[in-house]
Every structure is written in C-alpha cells, then in structure tokens.
Amino acid sequence: MKRQETGFEIAIIGMSGKFPGAVDIEAFWSNLERGVESITFLTDDDLRQEGVPENVIHNPDFVKTKGGEIAGIDLFDRGFFGYTAREAEIMDPQLRLFHEFTFWALENAGYDPFAYEGAIGIYAGALPNFDWQALVALSGMSRQIGAFAAAQLTEKSVLCTRVAYKLNLKGPAVSVQTACSTSLVAVHMACRALLTAECDMAVAGGVSIAPFPAIGYVYQDGMIASPDGHCRAFDADAGGTNGGSGIGLVVLKRLKQAIAHGDTIHAVILGSAINNDGIQKVGFTAPSVEGQRDCIKKALKIARIEPETIGYVEAHGTGTHMGDPIEIEALTQAFATPKREYCAIGSVKTNVGHLDRAAGVAGLIKAVLSLENKKLVPSLFFERPNPKIDFKNSPFFVNTSNASWEEGDSPRRAAVSSFGIGGTNAHIILEEAPMQSSSSPGRRYQCIVLSAMTSEALEQKSHDLCQYLENHPNSNLADIAYT
DSSP states (O other): OOOOOOOEEEEEEEEEETTTSSSSHHHHHHHHHHTEEEEEEHHHHHHEEETTOOHHHHTEEEEOOEBBBBSSSTTTOOHHTTTHHHHHHHHHHHEEEEEEHHHHHHHTTOOTTTOOOOOOEEEEEEEEOOHHHHHHHTTTTTGTTOOOHHHHHHGGOOOOOOOOOOOOHOOOOOEEGGGGGGGHHHHHHHHHHHHSOOEEEEEEOOOEOOOOOOOEEEEOOSSOOOOOOOOOOTTTOOOBBBBBBBEEEEEEEEEEHHHTOOOOOOOOEEEEEEOOOTTOOTTSSSOOHHHHHHHHHHHHHHHHHOOOGGGGGEEEOOOTTTHHHHHHHHHHHHHSOOSSSSSSOOOTTHHOOOGGGGGHHHHHHHHHHHHHHHHEEEOOOOBBOOTOOOGSSSSSHHHHHHEEOOSSSSSEEEEEEEEEEEEEEEEEEEEEEEOOOOOOSSSSSSSOOOOSSHHHHHHHHHHHHHHHHOTTTTTOOOHHHHH
C-alpha cells in the first residue's frame, strides 16, 4: 500500500564518501556485499617497527590494531580550490577531504555550485583534532601565514563556512557537534532547513580522521574499545567496537522539487527526529532506553508510517554490554507491535569500526544502498545473542547473510539510528526511491563532454567513466550525456 505524500519528504539526490577499505561509495557497497571487515591488524614486527616496547606487545590485554584506516589523507588538490602550498600543509586533513568530497557529492547529484541559481546549505561536523593543532603550533608551520590565519585552517568550527566560501554555497553553513551522532544530526538539520525554505538544496554529513592513529591499545573492561579489535554487535561475546576514519556526505532536496527537476533519487527521507536523554540515566556517557525510544517514536510519527512496514534497521550497534540491550529495548518499545522477528537489523561498525563524527552518515549511506540495490547485507561476527537481548520477543533479528529484499505490500523502508555520547539521539526513516523514467534515447549518438583542470585529471575522468560503463552496461547514455 503506497503511503500518501505529506509534502515533507526529502530526496537524497547525491552521495560521496570514503571509508576504511573503500575509496568511494561503489567500493563501500562492494565490501558490504562481500562481508569485508576493513580493520587494520598489526603483527608483532609491525609493532616493533612502530617503536612499541616488548612488554606492551606481550601484554595479553594489548589489542594489536590501528582500527579502520583510509588511504590518501596526505593528498589534496590544493590548486583546484585555490590554496597555497603552505595553506594546504597546515590545513587539517579532515578539512582537505571535506573540500573534495563536498564537491564530489554535488557532482554526483549533477550540480555545479557556481552555476546553481538557488541557495545550497551545508551541515556537517568533524573530529576535534588537537594533535594536528599542536603539530602546526609547535613545528612553526604557521609562522608564514600567522596564527590567526592558521587557526582558520585547523579549527573544526569553520569546517562548513570554509567550504561554503570556496564553493559559493549561499545557504546556511553550520558546523555540528553532538559527538558520535554528529553526522546524522547534521542530516536532520539539513532536512529542516529545506522544509523551512532556508535553502533549496543541502549537503550534510561528517568527517572523522585521526592523522596519527593509535598503534594498538590496552583493553579495559567496561569501556567502548573491543577486547579483540572486532565489533560483534548484539553478540554474546561483544565487548565494544574499534575506531576508524571516514567521510560521508549526502545531497538533499525536497522530493517534489527533485522529481520536477529530473534529479536522480537514491532514497527518500520520510521523517527524522533528534532529542537528548537528559539526566534519567546512570551517567553522562551512558545510553537511555527512554531517550532513544522517544526519538524513534517521534521520527515514526513524523513519517506517518506503521513500524510493521520497516524491513531493516541500521543500528547504532557499538557492540557494548550495556549499549546493545538498551538499543534493542528502545526499538522494541518504540515499534510497539505484536509482530516478532520480521525486521532485519545490523551495524556497519562491524565492517569499518566506529567512525565517530562520520558514523551516522556511514550507516545512512549503507541503508540507502540497501534500498537502492534491494538487498540486505550481512552484519558481521554475530553467532548468538547477548543474553540480555530477547530477540524472540522483539520485532528484530540480526541479518548475517546477503539476502534479496523482497517487495511487500508497501515500498521498502529502512530506519537509521545514531546516538551520541552525552545523549543526543538521532533517528531517520527512509523509503526506496519512487519509480523514475530515464531520458529518451533521442538521437542515435550521444555526445559525452568531460572537463577537468589538468590533462592528468581529464585522463582520470575518462578512465573512471569507462570503468563505470563497464560495471553498469545497461546505463542510459542519454542520462549520462545530459548530466
């Protein structure tokens, strides 16, 4: 049964991202399909080369991992964005990637920000990067441009305004900080800005890059870090998660406008909500059943759907003894349905680790790709449930294998949760994209025009297009030529 539109639906019309083991969205989906865990584990020789003492290496509680790494954080096309070599050297690696992936997200949506006549907003957050700021200050790198100018290249609060300036984005530019839920809160805020006409299109997400990742860590019982480096969300042997780096961004527009403008629609946001736990929990960093439940219920109410129509939940899923049971209990109370074990659940943290400020948008992109490909992908390392979780008397089961997402009485729907330390919760309800017609083939031959700022970049673009066409042989060339 098709849901009656409310006029508040938001279309996801573009995406970009780089995650552990995945240079782009397509590689990310390939890894998810194949059940790949993209965590870097270290040998004893690796640790010795890094200068780790022998007594630490042989400590049974020492976990030999660097978490989920991404390659190329030292690379940046500074000329494209008009930066000097010194500015690029000083710039926080998170800000470097944020420039590039904001541009790529808009390019993926088919828009040139300099030619677009409407207002584009941008909402995102980044990891505090005190180590990088200290390096810049203590090394003397900032002397050539001055301390004030250097601060504008290393401070997370200017993340969005800096990119808005460089890409001519004239809507709201808001840097968001709610710890682990930052990027999903950013998406929620962008949706609200679109609905109140503060902007005509918006980019939202988050970036989290530790330029000096920890070389292993000592496991401490009761803390968030896993005893063996693996995240075993909802499993009896779960003991926490592992850290990771990544960036994810989505481009949003009101659904009616997206359809009218002929945009590619990857999925539709039916409703979203945020709140805070308040004081009703055991401590500042602890989660709360009531807070999570109320946030999920609010999102369901805004979306105007029945929980029985949701086929998948991308959970916060950190694999902690306390967090996992609380999350399932909150979801069960919010869904408030007698149906049992009908809704799949999973956590992308089992694949890439906890991406901190980018964690929520990583889960969102995974859910969007699942809807788009009509497929559920495995949540890793689940064998038997945490004894404090009663799945049999809940609507949920952990999805551990690839499965076709069959069509039901209503369109395919998914939900995404992200909960931040300190209690700011975010929940988003998604629906698969409506059927769209492709461009008419029109003329017998299509002219596909590529442009770039250097001959090397143009060659790479040509290669990327050829690769895309090989991987998607049924692509409509008229659509590609139009974009």
